[in-house]
Amino acid sequence: MDPVTARAIEETLAEFRKRPEKPAGILPVLLKIEEVVGNVPRDSVTPVARALGVTEAQVAGVLSYYPDLRTSPPGSHLVRVCLGEACLANRGGRVLRAVQDQLRVEIGETTTDGRWTLEKVYCVGNCGVSPTVVIDDVIHGRMTPEQVPGMLERDR
Amino acid sequence: MNPIRLYLPNDSSSVAAGTGRLAEAWRDRREVELVRTSARGAYFLEPVVERDSPEGRVAWANVTAEDLPRIIAGRDGMPVQDIPWLRRQTRTTFANFGVTDPLSLEAYKAAGGFVGLRAAREMSCGAVIEELKVSRLRGRGGAAFPVWSKWHEAQRADAAEKYVVANADEGDAGTYCDRMLMEGDPYRLIEGMLICARAIGATRGYIYCRQEYPAAARTLEQAIRLAGEAGLLESDGTHIELTVVRGAGSYVCGEETALLESLEGRRGVVRAKPPYPAMVGLYGKPTVVSNVLTFAIIPALLARGGAWHASLGTEGSRGTAVLQIGGRVKQAGLVEVPFGLTLREVLDRFGGGMAPGARFKAVQVGGPLGSLFPESALDIPVCYDAFASAGAILGHGGIVVYDQDTDMVDLARHFMAFTAEQSCGKCTPCRVGSVRGRELLEEIQSGRGTGDDIMLLGELGETMKATSLCGLGQRAPFPVMTAIEHFGDEFRNRLSALRRQD
Secondary structure (H helix, E strand, C coil): CCHHHHHHHHHHHHHHHHCCCCCCCHHHHHHHHHHHHCCCCHHHHHHHHHHHCCCHHHHHHHHHHCCCCCCCCCCCEEEEEECCHHHHHCCHHHHHHHHHHHHCCCCCCECCCCCEEEEEECCCCCHHHCCCEEECCEEECCCCCCHHHHHHHHCC | CCCEEEEEECCHHHHHHHHHHHHHHHCCCCCEEEEEECCCCCHHHCCCEEECCCCCCEEECCCCHHHHHHHHCCCCCEEHHHCHHHHCCCCCCCCCCCCCCCCCHHHHHHCCCCHHHHHHHHCCHHHHHHHHHHHCCECCCCCCCEHHHHHHHHHHCCCCCCEEEEEECCCCCCCCHHHHHHHHCHHHHHHHHHHHHHHHCCCEEEEEECCCCHHHHHHHHHHHHHHHHCCCCEECCEECEEEEEECCCCHHHHCHHHHHHHHCCCCCCCCCCCCCCCCCCHHHCCEEEEEHHHHHHHHHHHHHCHHHHHCCECCCCECEEEEEEEECECCCEEEEEECCCEHHHHHHHHHCCECCCCCEEEEEECHHHCCEECHHHCCCECCHHHHHHCCCCCCCCEEEEEECCCCHHHHHHHHHHHHHHHCCCCCHHHHHHHHHHHHHHHHHHCCCCCHHHHHHHHHHHHHHHHHCCCHHHHHCHHHHHHHHHHCHHHHHHHHHHHHHHC
């Protein structure tokens, strides 16, 4: 772990130690680390377990359980293509293929230049204007495969 | 001249449809004043812009930035009350949508907000629960459990601490009514939770909001803060603490016991029931866990009385069904109607027919665990009992229409792959069965499958249904088995392709 990440994790844990309420749950601590660091490095399991007084297995268990907890840094931009049923019915599969062709990555991969990470998502509640692609925090509705290249170009 | 006030929805899907771009384009136009509101749920019309008129709101649909001159001139607008799609609905929980700023407490109060809470505070705990019993309200999250019974158990329990938990982990694809409620009418959810807290004697409430709904979580946090500043979270000198907790992408955390595990910060693994959360819930304390929509129904129910609620709907399903129609229809959107219309009536009256070029193939009701219906089965009434006796579920009210281009083998494989990814792993039949199910469907998909594989899928499905603890494992076989039942040729044709090769 690089020293900047280590310090960020230490500060996050210190913040949680100060809170008087119930014993801090593992998940909120890991989510906070992800928010601060950008991911939850596997090396953080030991310090988190020590700080919370739980076993490393418990921390590792939570880390591996939740899809949103990443153990390596994602690309500069995150593209999430919705594979929920309303999006699938409305040809979301074709939109996904267009994104894969454009970025030349599979789901879960990051482009070699580190700009884009492609992920799938099961529904963001945008079914009324599906199919859906989410780029970083922006939800795009009524997507067509033809719109994909321009959109990924523009957001570069 | 005063600027003309234009109402522009700020709901996530409206923004995705273009209201954000319109707001950006018109921001510096002096002749208009923009008010961001919730959405009416008529997503096929978005982006929608509305104006006041002496006869009520007038709407312009599918607006582009270039439409501003005709909106300012008041040309070609449609009175909202004349929109048939809205007029045919019975909007109760969703009555206020599309009208005001979701965070305006004044607007919420002006529309009858907090009347239910005031009524509840003047009643005894037992009387509130009795009112719920009279209303015959059943939980809207999927299990359709009588709500009063949970409250009654939690109220009776003797404990120093009790909790109210709103399940905002709306994970069923094709559904978004909870998102709309949290983004568009957050005080309604807050009021419902406060009524519950008052009835069972809880002082803490949590809203477990899925990570995929960041705007909903933000709006709700602001609403809680504003309600607190206005003193609305105090009751008889007791402060009710409400907290929004974010999920982390796990579908199974929508199951109430997995949700509680996750709220406590652990893996979202399902607990065996009983004991039910009403007795042993969050941190082992009595806890009412209900869906966002269920809590949002409570304020009107207390304001208008349980008998009013019970007067709507069918024998076993009282009140309104909140349906979200999507997929290959012309008119996607949120529809609130009394229970009892047939599925065909719902699709005809509100779906508006198939999208251009699309022919109906199947409809799925109740999310990724819901059964598929072919055209011949559409005369089923939309209510809990009819669906239960057909082996189907209404779930959270998601309705997705598939057209002729949908490959049923691919779709069945998608469902099993989804379960395999989402299974929490506690029950072996779900954890292993879903993977084996996916593999069998991949064999069929690739043309290597045999008739035995289809038989094996059936047996596997029966095992999963009978031996899984929660709805995920119990329900996962249904979309697959109904696909095979109604579209068996598509599966068998993949097999015969292999025989031809031989």
